[in-house]
Amino acid sequence: MGSFKDEEQRQHCPNDATCVLVKGPIIVGAGPSGLATSACLKQQGVPSLILEKVTALLLYGNIGPMIVSNSIFPSSFVNSHFLGSLKISQSIQPNTSSSLTWRPTPHVSQSNLGSTKRWLIVATGENAEPVIPDISGINMFKGHVVHTSLYKSGSEFKNQRVLVIGCGNSGMEVCLDLCRYNAIPFMVVRNTVHVLPREMFDFSTFGIAMTLLKWLPVKLVDKLLLLVSNFILGNTDRTGLRRPKTGPIELKNVTGKSPVLDVGALSQIKSGKIKVMEGVKEITRNGAKFMDGQEKEIDSIILATGYKSNVPTWLKGCDYFTKDGMPKTPFPDGWKAEKGLYTVGFTRRGLLGTASDAVKIARDIGEQWKRINDCNKQDSKM
Numbered sequence: 001m002g003s004f005k006d007e008e009q010r011q012h013c014p015n016d017a018t019c020v021l022v023k024g025p026i027i028v029g030a031g032p033s034g035l036a037t038s039a040c041l042k043q044q045g046v047p048s049l050i051l052e053k054v055t056a057l058l059l060y061g062n063i064g065p066m067i068v069s070n071s072i073f074p075s076s077f078v079n080s081h082f083l084g085s086l087k088i089s090q091s092i093q094p095n096t097s098s099s100l101t102w103r104p105t106p107h108v109s110q111s112n113l114g115s116t117k118r119w120l121i122v123a124t125g126e127n128a129e130p131v132i133p134d135i136s137g138i139n140m141f142k143g144h145v146v147h148t149s150l151y152k153s154g155s156e157f158k159n160q161r162v163l164v165i166g167c168g169n170s171g172m173e174v175c176l177d178l179c180r181y182n183a184i185p186f187m188v189v190r191n192t193v194h195v196l197p198r199e200m201f202d203f204s205t206f207g208i209a210m211t212l213l214k215w216l217p218v219k220l221v222d223k224l225l226l227l228v229s230n231f232i233l234g235n236t237d238r239t240g241l242r243r244p245k246t247g248p249i250e251l252k253n254v255t256g257k258s259p260v261l262d263v264g265a266l267s268q269i270k271s272g273k274i275k276v277m278e279g280v281k282e283i284t285r286n287g288a289k290f291m292d293g294q295e296k297e298i299d300s301i302i303l304a305t306g307y308k309s310n311v312p313t314w315l316k317g318c319d320y321f322t323k324d325g326m327p328k329t330p331f332p333d334g335w336k337a338e339k340g341l342y343t344v345g346f347t348r349r350g351l352l353g354t355a356s357d358a359v360k361i362a363r364d365i366g367e368q369w370k371r372i373n374d375c376n377k378q379d380s381k382m
Contacts, residue, residue, distance in 0.1 A: 026121065028122055029345070033344045036355060038050055040359055041362045041365060121342045122315065123343075125345040126309050127306070127309075129310045130306075132147065133305050135280060135282075135283055142285050144299075145302075148166075148302060154178040154180055159182050159183060160184070160299035166187075166306065167260070175268070176265040185275065187269075188280055188290075193241055195262050195266060196233075196259050196261055201228075218249050318341065331348070334357075336364060
């Protein structure tokens with residue numbers, strides 16, 4: 001792969017930067033997608049470098065080793081060894097006060113610019129940052145407003161009247177936790193939602209679904225899941241939780257919207273401890289007005305409004321992603337772009353989609369890695 005002397009590294013690094021010679025792929029994102037890809041690469045004999053918290057990166061696509069000059073990233077990096085011997089050798093301590101510079105040797109790039117000379121793997125995923133909706137009047141609200149990403153415990157909302165905006169898994173579980181501390185949650189349900197039992201006949205619902213999908217088409221699996229769910233949970237429409245016409249697995253595959261796995265919130269809705277409300281029309285100083293004309297006094301607001309991709313905020317000079325931060329090429333082919341760019345964890349199919357991407361990326365890069373090593377060995381003999 002070529003080697004660099006210490007003096008050569010210092011020559012191409014500014015005095016205030018920490019420079020690391022990178023021979024293998026750079027993975028942006030140290031979550032499940034990034035770790036899984038690193039593990040698969042390791043099985044192919046390919047080293048990788050995992051980074052977190054990118055602020056700006058300009059992508060190019062030349063082949064060759066590169067030096068990463070970093071000032072927003074930690075002085076120590078995550079090296080992952082997966083499966084039986086997973087261990088993180090050094091912790092990440094991002095410093096977001098400055099930017100990342102990627103500089104292919106022997107050229108020197110301008111500050112705040114960068115380029116890859118080999119492989120860049122985007123593994124920041126579909127859920128990189130909280131979605132904060134623009135709700136009329138929310139800036140006038142005198143109480144506490146928090147996104148579920150910062151939610152810690154219902155003890156902070158003891159005996160309060162809490163508006164929970166969102167009815168996904170996070171919204172449901174927050175409402176259930178609030179009930180444990182005698183809070184009164186008002187859960188906003190704007191759209192239809194699938195609620196499934198967490199377990200069916202003492203087996204994981206997710207596990208059952210994945211097993212059935214090996215043998216049966218999605219639509220049939222959905223019918224079976226809904227049949228059993230209605231038997232266990234009853235008709236959720238009567239509680240204000242209307243089911244979509246599209247089945248839960250098919251809906252997840254098409255839109256990325258996951259079904260809710262009930263862990264006890266549904267019984268609290270049936271008992272009236274969790275109040276199901278229609279969409280919010282306006283937030284007032286002391287509460288909220290709803291689409292059906294109701295108005296409630298509220299002490300706090302919790303935004304269970306989900307997450308989104310943040311790729312457009314840090315990956316520049318690349319038109320492979322939509323404005324929403326998702327690959328333009330759909331599953332199962334969205335894992336590979338061009339100029340050494342790869343993506344993992346954007347399939348809208350959870351961990352199974354991530355695993356599929358990680359394996360394909362590792363095999364593709366592994367083949368290139370072997371060819372380059374073979375060429376270098378031949379060159380060294382000349």
